[in-house]
Amino acid sequence: FIRIIETPQKEISKILRVIFRKEDPHPLFSPADKTRVDIDVLRRKHVLLLISDLDISLDEIQVLEVLYKYERASSSELNYEIVWLPIVDRSAWNDSYQQKFLNLQSIMPWYTVNHPSVIEPAVIKYTKEKWRFVKKPIVVTLDPQGKVTCTNALNMMWIWGNAAFPFSTDKEESLWKSESWTIELLVDGLEPNLPNWMREEKVICFYGGEKMEWIESFTSATKKAAQTLEIGLEMVYVGKNNAKERVKKISGLITEKQLSHSWQDASVWFFWNRLESMLYSKTQHGKTNDPDIIKQEVMTILGYDGSEHGWAIFFLGTTEMVRANGERVLSSMQSFEEWEEMVRQMGFIPALRKHLEGITDDHHCTRLILPGISGGIEERVVCAECGRPMEMYFMYRCCVE
Structure with a gap:
């Protein structure tokens, strides 16, 4: 397998054939007609290998479904297919895992293996050692000749969606070259009212956190300031990363008390995952000596969170x-x-910035918590508040809400 996948081929099917056991002539399951199919259905296509365990989240599946099922279907240029390769511990396989596998398979609109056992053991080893799959799902992209063009395209798929096709490392790099830190990059269509608010030249505030007392105080004081200045203001609560149930409860209270706008679960999840994806993608493509505004801003927000x-x-x-x-x-x-008075002279945002610069903050504790993933983060990360290098710790987490 290693020799074939690392050697240029003329056709993707040669690569795909070594992924699956020879004894199974129809290793794939087609969701369209609910039948087992041969890998020839993937010839002359870009293939995205979705590699995960059985704990892949419904949020991830739903976002991929939008890209694959709806957007891709409406464009003949998006010539790709997704194949799910579930990596499991076969020695622990039982009826419960089998049912979990079937449940996930039934909601995926793309090709899947007909059973995890059809994946060659050498391939599983390679995904862990070379493609650095651990726990978090990855997407390895192959071009129609079977060449690996990116060992994890999931980051760029979260950031740009199908605009990143053919999901190669080169495409990812070129997309970053044309990006700058804007409200559109941060929000990515998650707020449907954004175009109207911008047209009306309103001040738009996105905020997060999980302390209801702070949220009430902040929204009240901010709305009062905007009212005094007679400026248009819109506020949107974007939740907190990895705190689904708590955020759902807070969002309900925000809506009930009419404190501000508030996003639904899926939007909150996608917002934070996109930010993490931006950081990982930037880390892999960034030049270490160049100051990178986008990366700095993303790290700052993740640090706040x-x-x-x-x-x-x-x-x-x-x-x-x-x-x-x-x-x-x-x-x-x-x-x-x-x-x-400064606001009346120079405008709301420049005045607030100048005021904030004058506030000394001697005591703070900034944490940047990131999930372990292939690619890693560089060891030197500076604090968003004071610019000092942050200490690195390892954290193991199990959060069941």
Whole structure:
């Protein structure tokens, strides 16, 4: 397998044939007609190998489904297929795992293996050692000749969707070259009202956290400041990463008390996963000596989220932006009269930025919590608050909500 996959081929089927056991002539299951099929159905196509265990989340499947089932179907240029390769511990296989596999297979609109046992053991070993699959799903892309063009395209799929086709490392790099830190990159269509708000030149605030007391104080003080200034303001709660049940409860209270707009579960999940994907993608493509604004801003938001307090980011238009952690932004809004005159002179966001720069913050604890994934993060990460290098710790987590 290693020799074949690392040697240029003329046809993808030669690569695919060594992935599956020779004894099974029809290793794939087609969801369209519910039958077992041969790998010839993938000839002359780009193939995306979706590699995961049986704990792949419904959120991940649903986002991929939108890209694959709806967007791809409407474009003849998106010549790709997805094949799910579930990596399992065969020695522990039982009826419960079998049922879990069948349940997942039944909701996937793309090709899957007809059973995990058809995957060659050498392939499983290769996915772990060379493609660095551990727990988090990855997507390995093969071009129609069977050449591996990216060992994890999931990051670019989360960031740009089908615009990243053919999901190669070169395509990913070229997409980053044309990107800048904008409200559109941050939100990616998750807020349907965004175009209207921008057209109306409103100040748009996205905020997160999980302390209801802070949320109530912050939204109240911010709306009061906007009212005094007679400026249009829209606020959107984007939740917190990996806190689904708590966020759902908070979102319900925010809606009930009419504090601000609030996203649904799937949007919250996608927002945070996209940010993590941006960081991993940027880390793999970035030049270490070049300052990277997008990467810095992404790390700052993820750092805010990893800390105990809330946070907020304000936009006016596409790029005019200011952000701060929960304590600083709340105190700024509560002492609004101190910088009200500055707002009238220079505008809301420049005035808030200048005011925040004048706040000294001697005591803070910033945490950047990232899931283990292939590709890794460089060892030197600086604090979003003070610029000092952050200490690295290892954390093992099991969160059942």
